Amino acid sequence: MNDSVFPPQAIKGRGAASNPEGRFESIRHHAEDDGWQSLLLDETAPRPRTEVTEERARSVITRNDSPDIAFDQAMNPYRGCEHGCVYCFARPSHSYLNLSPGLDFETKIRAKTNLAEVLRAELAKPGYKVSPINIGSNTDPYQPVEKKWRLTRAALEVLAECHHPCTIVTKNALVERDLDLLAAMAREHLVQVFVSVNSLDNHLAAKLEPRASAPHRRLKAIAALAEAGVPVGVLVAPIIPALNDKDMEAVLERAHAAGARCAGYTVLRLPWELKQLFREWLALHAPQRAEHVMSLVQQMNGGRDYDSDFRTRMRGQGVFAELLRKRFEVACRKHGFGRARELRLDGTRFAPPRKPSPQGELF
Structure with a gap:
């Protein structure tokens, strides 16, 4: 069988509709129609379920020197995101696990169950230099599986104990669960939270981000964080031309009213296998706009689906990208937003954790 015989179909509660091989796979599977099509189609087949596999990490703090990223240290409790x-620009990273950036990315999750232990050891190294650690740079630290595994909370407990600064990026209201830790860290200028909201359309969000908190629920999370004294910002990300860009000003207005005091944005990025997956999604959910969306995406990427140039990959280039920049700046001035990286977190009180000792704590 081929795509014309069995075209991809949307799966309720999932973003991807297929499981294409990753770019490192040497074997490619191609299904062929053998005349038994009616027997092979099973509309009652169960939807793919989430599987979480425990992973023992050797290190948990990653470092980068990308000039367009505001932090140089990051930590991700999970690989894959439900x-x-x-x-999601992180989908292609699942290829390193010999898993698909498609359905595998959102159904086959790796949980770093020794995260707190390894983090403690890394912070205790003699040559460690304090710099805010971003939690959630690749996959969301408050995705649904966190409710059971609590790895993000374990990491926050270590950071709070050591008075180590951090930033958090999420689109899940589960962040409210950790308000006790976040509020205490905020009083020491140790934390800043960014909530991603790229649309106010619940129907669109349910297709684009099927298992993230609904937009109105994320706005309530912003309000809860602000009320607890936690510095909170909003990220209008990613902006997808002709799909959700119309909501930019409304998102900024609602987020500011909820208590967000800084804002940032990025445009859609389609590295590696993500190009195919996003085109497939457009064909299923926005077929009448698909060509127009991709035309504008290419205009912002020098005629290609994606341009990895550090100078332009986050904001795009060309007329449409410039229009987005001006709209964002006007809206931010109107509501008095600061830039996303303005807050200075305090790393001067960092106290390295003690290494585990068989003698225990004698003093």
Whole structure:
């Protein structure tokens, strides 16, 4: 069988509709129609379920020197993300696990169960230099599986104990669960939270980000964080031309009213296998706009689906990208937003954790 015989179909609660091989796979599977099509189609087949595999990490703090990223240290408790955001730039990272950036990325999750232990050991190294650690740079630290595994909370407990600064990026209201820790860290200028909201359309969000909190629920999370004294910002990300860009000003207005005091944005990025997955999603959910969306995406990427140039990959280039920049700046001035990286976190009180000792704590 081929795509014309069995075209991909949307799966309720999932962002991807297929499981294409990753770019490192040497074997490619191609199904062929053998005349038994009616027997092979099973509309009652169960939807793919989430599987979480425990992973013993050797290190948990990653470092980068990308000039367009505001932090140089990051930590991700999970590999893969159950939110299933079809546009997620992290999907291609699942190829390193010999898993698909498609359905595998949102159904086959790796949980770093020794995260707190390894983090403690890394912070205790003699040459360690304090710099805010971003939690959630690749996959969401508050995705649904966190409710059971609590790895993000374990990491926050270590950071709070050591008075180590951090930033958090999420699109899940589960962040409210950790308000006790976050509020205490905020009083010491140790934390800043960014909530991603790229649309106010619940129907669109349910297709783009099927297992993330609904937009109105994320706005309530912003309000809860602000009320608890936690510095909170909003990220209008990613902006997808002709799909959700119309909501930019409304998102900024609602987020500011909820208590967000800084804002940032990025445009859609389609590295590696994500190009195919996003085009497939457009064909299923926005077929009449698909050509127009991709035309504007290419305009912002020098005629290609994606341009990895550090100078332009986050904001795009060309007329449409410039229009987005001006709209964002006007809206931010109107509501008095600061830039996303303005807050200075305090790393001067960092106290390295003690290494485990068989003698225990004698003093």
